[in-house]
Amino acid sequence: MMASETLGNFRVRRILSGPLVRSYMMIVALVAVWIAFQIATDGIFLEPRNLSNLLRQTAVTGILSVGMVAVIISGQIDLSVGSMVGLTGMLAALVQASNHNFIFSLLVALGMGLLLGAVQGVLVAYMEIPAFIVTLGGLLAWRGITKGISAGNTIPILNETFQHVGQSYIPPLMGFLIAAFAVASIVWARLRRTSARSVAGVEVSRAANLAQLALPAVVIFAAVIVLNKYAGVPVPAVVLLVITLLGGFVLQNTVFGRYLYAVGGNAEAARLSGINLRRHTVAVFCILGLLAGIAGIIYTARVGSASPDAGLLLELDAIAACVIGGASLVGGRGTVFGAFVGALFMASLDNGMSLKNVPDFIQDIVKGGVLVAAVGLDMIGRRRP
Amino acid sequence: MIAPDESDSAPLLEMLHIGKSFPGVRALQAVNLQVQAGEFHSIVGENGAGKSTLIKILSGVYPAGDYEGEIRLKGAVQRFRNVRDSEAAGIAVVHQELALVPEMSAAENILLGNEPRRGGAVRWKALYHHAQEVVSRLKININIYAPVRTLGVGQRQLVAIARSLTRETRILILDEPTAALTESESATLFEVLRALRSRGVAVVYISHRLAEVFQLSDRITVLRDGASVHSAATAELNEAKVISLMVGRDLNRSFAARACDPGATALEVRDISLRDPSTGVAVLDGINFSVRKGEILGIAGLVGAGRSELLMALFGAATGGRRGEILVAGKRVAIHKPADAIRCGIGFVTEDRRQYGLVLGDDLVRNTNMASFGRCSRATVMDERAEISATVRTMKELRTKPASPFVAARTLSGGNQQKIVLAKWLLTAPKVLFLDEPTRGVDVGARQEFYRLITELAEQGLAIVLVSSELEEVLGLSDRVLVMHRGRITGDFPRKHATSERIMACAIGQAQELAG
Numbered sequence: 001m002m003a004s005e006t007l008g009n010f011r012v013r014r015i016l017s018g019p020l021v022r023s024y025m026m027i028v029a030l031v032a033v034w035i036a037f038q039i040a041t042d043g044i045f046l047e048p049r050n051l052s053n054l055l056r057q058t059a060v061t062g063i064l065s066v067g068m069v070a071v072i073i074s075g076q077i078d079l080s081v082g083s084m085v086g087l088t089g090m091l092a093a094l095v096q097a098s099n100h101n102f103i104f105s106l107l108v109a110l111g112m113g114l115l116l117g118a119v120q121g122v123l124v125a126y127m128e129i130p131a132f133i134v135t136l137g138g139l140l141a142w143r144g145i146t147k148g149i150s151a152g153n154t155i156p157i158l159n160e161t162f163q164h165v166g167q168s169y170i171p172p173l174m175g176f177l178i179a180a181f182a183v184a185s186i187v188w189a190r191l192r193r194t195s196a197r198s199v200a201g202v203e204v205s206r207a208a209n210l211a212q213l214a215l216p217a218v219v220i221f222a223a224v225i226v227l228n229k230y231a232g233v234p235v236p237a238v239v240l241l242v243i244t245l246l247g248g249f250v251l252q253n254t255v256f257g258r259y260l261y262a263v264g265g266n267a268e269a270a271r272l273s274g275i276n277l278r279r280h281t282v283a284v285f286c287i288l289g290l291l292a293g294i295a296g297i298i299y300t301a302r303v304g305s306a307s308p309d310a311g312l313l314l315e316l317d318a319i320a321a322c323v324i325g326g327a328s329l330v331g332g333r334g335t336v337f338g339a340f341v342g343a344l345f346m347a348s349l350d351n352g353m354s355l356k357n358v359p360d361f362i363q364d365i366v367k368g369g370v371l372v373a374a375v376g377l378d379m380i381g382r383r384r385p
Numbered sequence: 386m387i388a389p390d391e392s393d394s395a396p397l398l399e400m401l402h403i404g405k406s407f408p409g410v411r412a413l414q415a416v417n418l419q420v421q422a423g424e425f426h427s428i429v430g431e432n433g434a435g436k437s438t439l440i441k442i443l444s445g446v447y448p449a450g451d452y453e454g455e456i457r458l459k460g461a462v463q464r465f466r467n468v469r470d471s472e473a474a475g476i477a478v479v480h481q482e483l484a485l486v487p488e489m490s491a492a493e494n495i496l497l498g499n500e501p502r503r504g505g506a507v508r509w510k511a512l513y514h515h516a517q518e519v520v521s522r523l524k525i526n527i528n529i530y531a532p533v534r535t536l537g538v539g540q541r542q543l544v545a546i547a548r549s550l551t552r553e554t555r556i557l558i559l560d561e562p563t564a565a566l567t568e569s570e571s572a573t574l575f576e577v578l579r580a581l582r583s584r585g586v587a588v589v590y591i592s593h594r595l596a597e598v599f600q601l602s603d604r605i606t607v608l609r610d611g612a613s614v615h616s617a618a619t620a621e622l623n624e625a626k627v628i629s630l631m632v633g634r635d636l637n638r639s640f641a642a643r644a645c646d647p648g649a650t651a652l653e654v655r656d657i658s659l660r661d662p663s664t665g666v667a668v669l670d671g672i673n674f675s676v677r678k679g680e681i682l683g684i685a686g687l688v689g690a691g692r693s694e695l696l697m698a699l700f701g702a703a704t705g706g707r708r709g710e711i712l713v714a715g716k717r718v719a720i721h722k723p724a725d726a727i728r729c730g731i732g733f734v735t736e737d738r739r740q741y742g743l744v745l746g747d748d749l750v751r752n753t754n755m756a757s758f759g760r761c762s763r764a765t766v767m768d769e770r771a772e773i774s775a776t777v778r779t780m781k782e783l784r785t786k787p788a789s790p791f792v793a794a795r796t797l798s799g800g801n802q803q804k805i806v807l808a809k810w811l812l813t814a815p816k817v818l819f820l821d822e823p824t825r826g827v828d829v830g831a832r833q834e835f836y837r838l839i840t841e842l843a844e845q846g847l848a849i850v851l852v853s854s855e856l857e858e859v860l861g862l863s864d865r866v867l868v869m870h871r872g873r874i875t876g877d878f879p880r881k882h883a884t885s886e887r888i889m890a891c892a893i894g895q896a897q898e899l900a901g
Binding site: 192193195196197199200201253254255256258259261262265266268269270271272273274275276332333 | 700702722723724726727733735740741742743744745746747751754755756758759762765766767769770772773774776777789790791809
């Protein structure tokens, strides 16, 4: 009796800290925040127009979060992403201002992001300077360069293609096609997984399978229908969707992704299994740098100009998104899907509080509190009997 | 014979029927120890005999209630809840890894936690004065103003002893104090210990070095398999007798006899040397050996002899520059990192699976494929089906219990965890397999199964290098046994000449004519 009771407790604890419940809890938290804002704003929050805005705002944080979650899984951290967004966006703006075409300014921004990531990665991996320090230095230094090259001015975006990247919408039909593509790839990945697992005699019940496939499908199509009621799916949201799917695939289904989890989960065991720790550290910082370049372009295009302090505090949003999404700062744990939901959560906070005209300072306090609370809950969840 | 309340005639320290269990392992059973004031009492035993566990119980690391039996001081039963309690009762431990703060001066370390103070402020003058007093009382020469990190290991040891003297220490426990000391440092230490003894302090001394033990002790207690098997005045014992007491169990013949028919040489190493990069001390010194297909080569030796370091060095995973040659299947190979070793067909079941072997939070599929993801992927995309079938197949071959390969490695028992580590290496299709302490923390039943597996693997033509601190295991499994002592090979015995006495003699550094 006693024994079965403790076993029961143990099970409950296991289930509560399991990945499935964590992902559901995070979705529940998101829905709760949405309902709260919906009530508080008298129904404005979930109007198609605002949802469209919300998704555009989520894009930048979300793209950064996909890279950040990879960095965090490998056991590192990057505090400089906000400044990287500022610098790459500013470079792109300056390039288009000197009458170059959009593609060229895009390439310059991406190249710069990659370079910044590589520099930080090499310092962390080969000089063995803690990532916290390297990227704290980067936070300041990249911002300084941004201020220097812009001479403190805000540079407007005049190139129309450039503006489209941040401000346009795709036609309704295209929206449905993209939704279909996203759903198809989710179904494909899921079926691939369940069929592989059947090798081990694990049969997933058809109902469970259907539920796990139906939920994302319904959500994606519903989102497209709602967005099409306004102006269509915003381009940044499409970019985010593609990057999220790609990031999820890389982390779950490639050798590289597996290695990142192993490196973050137990670096010494990974090293003795023949995994090159340094190369993976450099690679993961490079990927985040590249994504920061993409985020920089979208941010600048969305705002319509590059200012010297663009992207300030974005690192906080990105890290918070990963942690809310179940990533562990110790390394070895986290998912792209979780980071995506986390990014949506952070953007919802921003968007909802702005709609309610909550003063800036209170918004900062709330977001800071959410970050610490998310890590706190994670710690409680991991405490073992 | 003595009523417990006659405290005057009671011995200073009595440990009665001490027992201690860890999950799945019985570490101590029925240990008895009696130490008189002013006595130099040595405790000897093989690796894993229970010495460290006993000390941890005595010093309150394992609190009362965590073990069975009684500790009495002067006849009074003690229930230490923590280290502070045992210190208050006059018990001080100088650990193998010294608990000193390297950046602080010797004086500060000596009085750490015990600083003379006024209000909240340290009275520096009084601190240095007091520290100097303790140091001169020990008649030793230490610059008390020097940061501890600048002191040699021997001097650090003395600082640790001086520290214990700032409290009313009645029992001083030293755990392998001379392991890292030079001859002259050891001599200084012995003088200090003798002086303490003459002042009535009881010294409990743990050492693998029998020569020292005989030179210093009044009394010797031998531990074997978690029990005290003998305790006698030093005069009544000699080294041969102690060695036979240490190893003297009937070898449990749970090891199937096996026709060894080794094939071609699979691995040969020539003149392997390694220095500790920070201290420059030679960790490995001129190691030569070879192992053939289908052969199990055991490497015996005491903790710190350099066995794990040897495997790490050969695997390209040691810090510091390795010198010497490695030949796999007769061809010289360059191994600079673990990936090189894996490519050459070497697998390495490392010791301490939690630290070096597994990603505890990951599932078994990921853990077993960790060293061979490349084999189950096309153009860097994982073939999950191939990966899972590899795991399932290997788990079946190794008779691993868990029903599902998708549970976290953390949830497995020690034996099954170890099988997962073994599975990981078998999936790299090795020609040579290193096993470092493969059955540590594995319960008895699972051990037998491991022995069978190891034998089977050898029969399938794998060359196996087995490092183990369990003599029984080495003797029972190996076709040939090497013995290491202080980074050198001091013994090389074919199976029929390997006896526990001979191996133990080589392991503690006694010269032994090399048989065979």
